Amino acid sequence: MSAQLAVFFILAAMAVAGAVSLIVQRHPxxxxxxxxxxxxxxxGLYLLLEAEFIAAIQIIVxxxxxxxLFVFVIMLLNAGVEERTSLSRTAFYAGVPLAMFLLVELxxxxxxxxxxxxxxxSPAAATRGLAMLLFQDFAFPFEATSILILIAILGAIVLAxxxx
Amino acid sequence: xxxxxxxHAILLVSMVKIVVLMFVLMTSLAYxxxxxxxxxxHIQGRWGPYRVGPHGLMQPLADALKFLFKExxxxxxxxxxxxxxxxxxxxxxxxxxxxLIPFGPGAVQIFGQRTxxxxxxxxxxxxxxxxxxxxxxxxxxxxxxxxxxxYSLLGGLRSAAQMISYELSLTMSVAGVLxxxxxxxxxxxxxxxxxxxxxxxxxxxxxxxxxxxxxxFFCYFVAAVAETNRLPFDLAEAESELVAGxxxxxxxxxFAMFFMGEYASMITVSCLATILFFGGWLSPFPQTAAFAWxxxxxxxxxxxxxxxxxxxxxRYSTAWGRVMLPVMGILLCALAGLLARPGSVDFLQGxxxxxxxxxxxxxxxxxxxxxxxxxxxxxxxxxGWKFLLPVALANIVLTSLAVVLHK
Amino acid sequence: MVPISYYIALSAIxxxxxxxxxxxxxxxxxxxxxxxLMLNAVxxxxxxxxxxxxxxxxxxxxxxxxxxxxxxxxxxxxxVILIARNRQSLNVERINLLKL
Numbered sequence: 001m002s003a004q005l006a007v008f009f010i011l012a013a014m015a016v017a018g019a020v021s022l023i024v025q026r027h028p029x030x031x032x033x034x035x036x037x038x039x040x041x042x043x044g045l046y047l048l049l050e051a052e053f054i055a056a057i058q059i060i061v062x063x064x065x066x067x068x069l070f071v072f073v074i075m076l077l078n079a080g081v082e083e084r085t086s087l088s089r090t091a092f093y094a095g096v097p098l099a100m101f102l103l104v105e106l107x108x109x110x111x112x113x114x115x116x117x118x119x120x121x122s123p124a125a126a127t128r129g130l131a132m133l134l135f136q137d138f139a140f141p142f143e144a145t146s147i148l149i150l151i152a153i154l155g156a157i158v159l160a161x162x163x164x
Numbered sequence: 165x166x167x168x169x170x171x172h173a174i175l176l177v178s179m180v181k182i183v184v185l186m187f188v189l190m191t192s193l194a195y196x197x198x199x200x201x202x203x204x205x206h207i208q209g210r211w212g213p214y215r216v217g218p219h220g221l222m223q224p225l226a227d228a229l230k231f232l233f234k235e236x237x238x239x240x241x242x243x244x245x246x247x248x249x250x251x252x253x254x255x256x257x258x259x260x261x262x263x264l265i266p267f268g269p270g271a272v273q274i275f276g277q278r279t280x281x282x283x284x285x286x287x288x289x290x291x292x293x294x295x296x297x298x299x300x301x302x303x304x305x306x307x308x309x310x311x312x313x314x315y316s317l318l319g320g321l322r323s324a325a326q327m328i329s330y331e332l333s334l335t336m337s338v339a340g341v342l343x344x345x346x347x348x349x350x351x352x353x354x355x356x357x358x359x360x361x362x363x364x365x366x367x368x369x370x371x372x373x374x375x376x377x378x379x380x381f382f383c384y385f386v387a388a389v390a391e392t393n394r395l396p397f398d399l400a401e402a403e404s405e406l407v408a409g410x411x412x413x414x415x416x417x418x419f420a421m422f423f424m425g426e427y428a429s430m431i432t433v434s435c436l437a438t439i440l441f442f443g444g445w446l447s448p449f450p451q452t453a454a455f456a457w458x459x460x461x462x463x464x465x466x467x468x469x470x471x472x473x474x475x476x477x478x479r480y481s482t483a484w485g486r487v488m489l490p491v492m493g494i495l496l497c498a499l500a501g502l503l504a505r506p507g508s509v510d511f512l513q514g515x516x517x518x519x520x521x522x523x524x525x526x527x528x529x530x531x532x533x534x535x536x537x538x539x540x541x542x543x544x545x546x547x548g549w550k551f552l553l554p555v556a557l558a559n560i561v562l563t564s565l566a567v568v569l570h571k
Numbered sequence: 572m573v574p575i576s577y578y579i580a581l582s583a584i585x586x587x588x589x590x591x592x593x594x595x596x597x598x599x600x601x602x603x604x605x606x607x608l609m610l611n612a613v614x615x616x617x618x619x620x621x622x623x624x625x626x627x628x629x630x631x632x633x634x635x636x637x638x639x640x641x642x643x644x645x646x647x648x649x650x651v652i653l654i655a656r657n658r659q660s661l662n663v664e665r666i667n668l669l670k671l
Contacts, residue, residue, distance in 0.1 A: 008573045012581050019588040028600050029246065029309070031572035035604050036302070038585070042611055045578065049622045054630050056291035058333075058614075061637050063297030065646045066607070066644045068305070068328060073648045074600055075309045075321060077655045091595055099594075107580040127288065128350065130634070138631055145638045148579060152642035159649030 008048060015041035028079045032070050039063040053127040172229035173277050181283050182263070189262055193427050194224035200530050207534045218477070218485035234416035240414070246310035251414065251421035254303030258428035261296050264289045265435045266351045268445050268514030281515065282351065290342070291351040293436060294335050297391065300429065301327045302503035304393075307422070319409030322541060323400035329548040330390040330397075336556035337383035340563035341369050341440045344377075354444035366450075368443035375566035379559040381441045387529075388433040390548065392426060395533040399541050427455055427462055434525040435518075442521050445514035462516040470496030519556050578619035585612035599651055599661050603644070610640050 018038035022031045039062050046055035134142055198213065198220065205212025213220025238247060266282035286292055301324050308320010342348070345356040359367045369377045390397040400407035411422045438444055449458035470493045477489025503512055539547070589612060592605035614633045621629025656660055 004573055008577065009552065012577075015581065016584060016588070016656050019592075021583055022601075022604065022608065023588065023592045023595065027243075028604075029243070031596075031601050033246070033249075035608060038608060038609060042615055045581075045615060048573070048619055049578070049618050051618045051622065051630050052286070053287045053291070054287050054614075054618060054633050056295050057622075057634065057637060059295035060291070060298050061641060061665070062607075062611070064295065065328065066641050068301055068324065069644055069648060070600065070604060070607075071302070071305055072321065072324070073651065075305070075317065077600075077652065077661065079661050080600060084581060095595060097592075099587065099591040103584055103591075103653055106583045106587055110583045111576050111580045126627065128628070130630055133627055133631050134634065138635075141635060145635060145642075148642050149638065152645045156645040157648040159646070160652045 004048065008045070011041045011044045011048070014038075015045070026081050028074050029071065032067060032074060035070075036063050039067065049128060053130055076123050177277050178283060185262060185283065186259075187257065189428070189431070192431065193303075193424055194228070196427050196431065196526065197227070197256065197423075199225050199526070200533075203527065203530045204534045207531070218480060218482070218489050220502070228420075229419040231416055236416045236418070237413075239413045241312040243310040243312075246306050248418075249420040250303050250307035250310060251425070253306070253372070254300060254425035255421040255428070257296050257300045257303070258425040258432065261293050261432045262428075262435070264293055265432075265439065266354065266444065267518055268511075285349070285351055288348045290338065290348045290353070290436075290440075293432070296427050297334075297429070297432075298328075298331055300425075301331075303422075303425070304410050307414070307449065311410075311413035313358065313413050316410055316412045319400045319412070323410055326400060326541075326544060326548070327391055327393070327398065329545060330387045330552070333383060333548060333552040334387035334391055334558045337380045337387060337559060338440060338552070339556075339560045340375065340377050340380040340472060343560075343563050343567050344369055344372055344374060350439055350444075354439055357443045358446055360450045366443055366446065366448045368441065368446070370441045374570045375563045377441055377559070377563070379555060380563070381437070383556045383559060384437060384441070386547075387552060387556075388437065389532065390544070392433060394426075394430070394538040396539050397544055399538055399544060416443065430526065432520070434522045434529065437525050438518060438521040442525075444521075445518040447513060447517050459510065459513060460504055462513065463500045463521075465500075466496050466503060467500035470494065470498075470500060497528045575619050579616055582616040582619065585609075585615070596665060597662050599654065599663050599666070602646075602663065603647055603651065607640060607644065615647045638667040640664060 015038050018034045018036075018041060021034035022038070025031045025034060032129060039058060043055045043058045045064070046052075201223070202220070204213040213223040216222045216226050238244065264281040264286065266280070266285065268281040271278040271280050304327065305320050305324035308316045308318075308323070311317070311320075342354065345353040347353065347356075357366075357368050357372075361367055361371075361373045365371060367373065370381055389395075393401055401411065411419055414422060447458065449455045449461075473493030473496060474490045475493075477486060477491075477493060480486050480489055581648070586609055589605045589609035592608065593602055596602055596605065614636055617629045617633045621627060621633075651661075654666060658665060660666075
């Protein structure tokens, strides 16, 4: 059990625990905090995979901006504890065993199919390589996403604005 | 025993560095509060803490005891888990950024291992610091929400919105430095600022010959003051507004954690400003033979401070002060003598210049707080989005133009 | 050395948990968060494959997925705010008719 394997299992356990907690918690703010834990664990896994720029971007953008947006909306809308209706209770007791079976089957099949794929030596200076790819080969999608973000900003403002 | 050390040497060495740095950070946090109260007092024409120990030097200890013994209340109806989590998140994130900051050039020998003067020299050091500060927004927002208090909620949401708005300008104002240095690694950013233009002007990023980062530093400083919720941007937590903002319902040790978290993030941001714009641990004097006397300046400064303490102490009002202050002065003179020895004078140059620059920036921070009036919230958000963001973008454009033309 | 298939299995597990949360939760914001969890699981698979094949195109795609997720979260939460304002409830069982 090398140190890398131990770190992988700790981070994987943290991610799965966070995801299970997302499902089990009754208040949406606790679900949001669990999702932040999952994202932090995933950032650690990206560091283990030597994708350091993506790890930093995951924390800055995903955990530090998108989840802040979720938390703000939950606080502003004063979302309360989830109510339990008869429909949701049936779905829960009937569906959870099926979901567990689906998960285990999926993971087992995926692991069998790919086999123990070894990792090739990663390209050094991933950040520089990523920048080269992003600004040369993928320059058009890059500019297109910037227009996409502009449209999203305008859309969000128009949707959530109060007519004064 | 030596075999055990050899196998886990990295872990032990890192632990020693962490313990030393934590001790230094906690002490300087406490005495930063003392410095702020003294500077504030002198700006306002009064003495400040004077009685608790000579010149109020025991004041941080008294404050710590007060925080420990105050009653710790939890408001009724508060979400307990989140209420306990919020100050913990704020303080731990504010302190953990100090692990990424390089304090000096050379290497120290601990347990026979040569290790650099930084706990974690990661290749994305700068990006990691920004990642940690962007998670710090949660401490504020969750504290405001979990207190079950409408004023806390409003204060927390306002504070969090302010922090994420200025975070954008903060990260963009640093892009000019990245263009000049070409790497996120903090030690390499400092090394890219070594050298002296025209033989005597240090090649710091503020005065860089390719693209002087004056606009970038101005943008960074304003965004940093707003990011750490300090005056003139502290409407969300000021005393006369919204009770006390997001930390209204927190008492004793949890409030102390918020308090320490604010000062720790101030120290972090100042250390970052030193590294990015003022050359980190590089000396402002050229390393030539004509300036060899400049190497003894830190030791000389300690010596002068020691003598001043002795002279002040001999005429102090209380008897305790008349004994303690001269003793501290003599200790400082002895330290100066130790520093001036040929073995240590070069080794300690880096950290001492770094600490001096950080202290200057912290002084400007405190000075700005006690001089300028507070901004209203809509003025604050207007500055963040309509003024600072375009200035940061203009800085990026100009710097990239200058870098391309220089090549 | 961690075999890449372990990362892929973890990604499958997280995706399955995201689907479970999407199907079983009743609060619309929690359902939205389950979508983000699924996107994160896919990101992990991309980065793992990028490392296995030694190419950086996987990481470029992760970059774009994160950007698109940000835009989608912004617009989606705007719609959620409108729904909450008009129907005074965040329960999806109450939002199943076009009539208010």
